[in-house]
Amino acid sequence: MERFIRLDKEDFIGRAASLAHKQRGERIKLVYMSVDAVDADVLGNEPVFQGDRLVGLTTSGAFGHAVGQSLAFAYVEPKLARAGERFEILILNRRQPARIIPEPAYDPSNARLKG
Numbered sequence: 417m418e419r420f421i422r423l424d425k426e427d428f429i430g431r432a433a434s435l436a437h438k439q440r441g442e443r444i445k446l447v448y449m450s451v452d453a454v455d456a457d458v459l460g461n462e463p464v465f466q467g468d469r470l471v472g473l474t475t476s477g478a479f480g481h482a483v484g485q486s487l488a489f490a491y492v493e494p495k496l497a498r499a500g501e502r503f504e505i506l507i508l509n510r511r512q513p514a515r516i517i518p519e520p521a522y523d524p525s526n527a528r529l530k531g
Contacts, residue, residue: 418434421434441494443498444494445491445515446475446491447490448487448517449488449490449503449514450487450514450521451487451513451514452512452513452516453507453512455475456508457478457486457488458477458486458505458507460475460477461473461474461475464492464503464505465505465506466502471493472493473491474488474489475489475490477489480521480522485521487514488505490503490514497516497517500516500518501516502514503515503516504507
């Protein structure tokens with residue numbers, strides 16, 4: 417939402433908090449993941465681990481029938497939000513491998529829309 421806030425504008429409700437947030441930097445970052453799920457997909461609010469450390473939380477997910485793989489969105493620590501970064505997501509009490517993918521799994525070049 418930062419792109420909608422003009423901090424150079426005169427004082428407004430929330431200006432101080434918005435300025436403090438900008439100076440502090442990002443706390444979490446939204447990433448897109450491919451999940452090696454076996455019999456269940458991400459629903460949302462599942463913990464994301466890297467090793468033994470909790471590093472994030474899923475927001476949503478489902479099986480992508482057009483691409484034949486389980487996909488998910490998650491918030492993770494900004495320093496870990498790199499393409500190819502590997503994690504584990506706790507789904508039904510089992511940790512399932514996951515990795516960040518940099519582009520949409522289906523039609524990354526947006527060619528089908530233009531066809």
